[in-house]
Amino acid sequence: MVTRVPVARPDAIRRHNLGLLLGQVHRHGELTRAELTQRLHLSRSTTGALVAELTERGLLDERVPSGGQRAGRPSHVVGPRRDGPYAVAVDVDITHITTAAVGIGGHVLARHVVTTADGPCRPEAAAAFVVQASEALSAQIDPGAWPVGMGVSVPGTVTRHTGMVEFAPNLNWRHESFGDMLSAVAPRGLPVTIGNDADLAVLAEHLRGNARDCTDVIYLMGRIGVGAGIIVDGRPLHGHEGHAGEVGHNVVDASGPLCHCGKRGCVETYIGDSALLTLAGREALPTPENVAAVFADAAAGDQRAAAAVRSVAAALGRTVASLVNVLDPQRVLLGGSLGGVLDFAKDDIAATLEAYSMSATRQSVHLEAPGLGDDSSLLGAAELAFADLLVDPVGSH
């Protein structure tokens, strides 16, 4: 018979410091003990004790760096470990569902993509795909690694505390309790947290992407739908019910093209993937591949494709201008297909941004592509899964 000796509840300060130290490695990657000591304003011995505890608990690894022989005793390097904790991160998009194992530091250890070829799938089917994928992933990574939670990105409005997807028009989901569905089937009783794709994208870009040094940022995500993730004064703007950033159905012109939402002239009808394909004269499904083909053809000299991208760029500049006037950010990241528009037609975006924004608000704004490419939402979802562990590495598992 094994006797379990009750462990005394560790003191709050130590647990807080364990979280800070783990968070430093999560944010900045491998760090020496000396760097950690300096960043945390702790004594060398306290840092040493914290590192020892995190190593013992299997959360971090400590090793003497190989290679470059420097004079004196080499400082140990503290970093993530292969058999450590990982997040099950999920990005539910219209045409495919990506599930990934993401380790401390935001490293994608393995990923699994399902293409939902016949159009968007129902939430029950999506949940089944995710469970299947997370089982497959666990076979691909170090057998000692263990999942700490599941974070899920959805292209729609989400009420985070209930896990309810209120409205995801391009998935055709309305008031779906996707969080509960996933919780019911998640392996090993993993806690599940759901967020909006653009909200999660800006979170990840602020942590480790192209908004690292910014306090006021907009991530405008354009795929089939369009949404914004917003950071104000260094903090996420969620809104009262967590539904902020729903810019895709703001009406640009009440006599504009009919939108699937029933209104006319929504932002999506000008800068969404379907608009781009229509402008390019293509009767193709708005898959990432078909959209990428328009950008490739535009770059190769196809006049109609080029004109389509430039038309989207002009409308995009105007959309950004309206957001800039309201929010006065220092940076706007253009993600999803909008990154392709930025690549090909930055000047066209800049021209309408200049024409449609107030001089005071446009002075300091910069347009950029996301630093994490197409993985912003996925890595933001991983952050949802890691959140509890980083607050209290001892208590949460």
Next chain:
Amino acid sequence: MVTRVPVARPDAIRRHNLGLLLGQVHRHGELTRAELTQRLHLSRSTTGALVAELTERGLLDERVPSGGQRAGRPSHVVGPRRDGPYAVAVDVDITHITTAAVGIGGHVLARHVVTTADGPCRPEAAAAFVVQASEALSAQIDPGAWPVGMGVSVPGTVTRHTGMVEFAPNLNWRHESFGDMLSAVAPRGLPVTIGNDADLAVLAEHLRGNARDCTDVIYLMGRIGVGAGIIVDGRPLHGHEGHAGEVGHNVVDASGPLCHCGKRGCVETYIGDSALLTLAGREALPTPENVAAVFADAAAGDQRAAAAVRSVAAALGRTVASLVNVLDPQRVLLGGSLGGVLDFAKDDIAATLEAYSMSATRQSVHLEAPGLGDDSSLLGAAELAFADLLVDPVGSH
């Protein structure tokens, strides 16, 4: 010869608590010692000492309440005093400049209004008006009262830390160092702080008006121009350079009416005072009186006036919808002339708000008039002047 004995620098905690206590009275009005003790989580004796110090320094008054005889020893009531500190609050509007002495608690002790009959005046003239008015005010209030600062509301984009008015289109001011102008002539070397009218309005409404219990609020101010003051998660949304909320020149329809800014179809061309007058068929200057006449005539049954107000209401609902989609607030306050539109045509606003906002974001939003009426910006300006005093009542004067 008077010998000044240097006073020992009071300790930080006491000063902090003095600020908190003064802030309680400022926010909630007269309070008993018992209420203050409870609210501040302090001992009775500490509260007593703080009250004694604030009374001694002439910042608050303590008295035994008259009237209602209750059993036992009556609790002293702590409140503002007539010969206490006051803010010089200034609201620069297009057609008039209001200067007021505002006491602790947000009470307007006296006010002085100058009508700038021949159209908006230059900043130098405005500064001269303000100085003249503040001298006149000091003669109208208790001779023992003393000003702690000057706070100024301007209908334009303001860079607060430089006191620069970047652009106030309806005053025709561009890049005017209005803060420096006022500082140079302000009586008794009063510190001057400038803010945007809508930003200050939402500040005051959040402190003591109709947004007291809200964490996420938009104050949409519509007079000749249109701007928004925004509170997100309980904190003002200023933006990176302090220019957030400039919604008046967001374009609703690129082929709409010509705006004085050079673009077509700006929000102001649909819901500003000039739009209302034009729709009502009146070739009158957009003064508050002429605008009020349209509302009065609409209420009295004038069909054309009523149709004009309802047309503005419909456009207003759409403008609010776009902001609601992006910010997901719990309340939207409609100030300036928009309050008159709300009075007469709330259903028309609600109808387009319903049609143009996402279901998730509109569920919880309520439309209301400002609780402080036309004084929101003025009282917000007073808060700018009081800010230092409330942080450290001992150090700032």
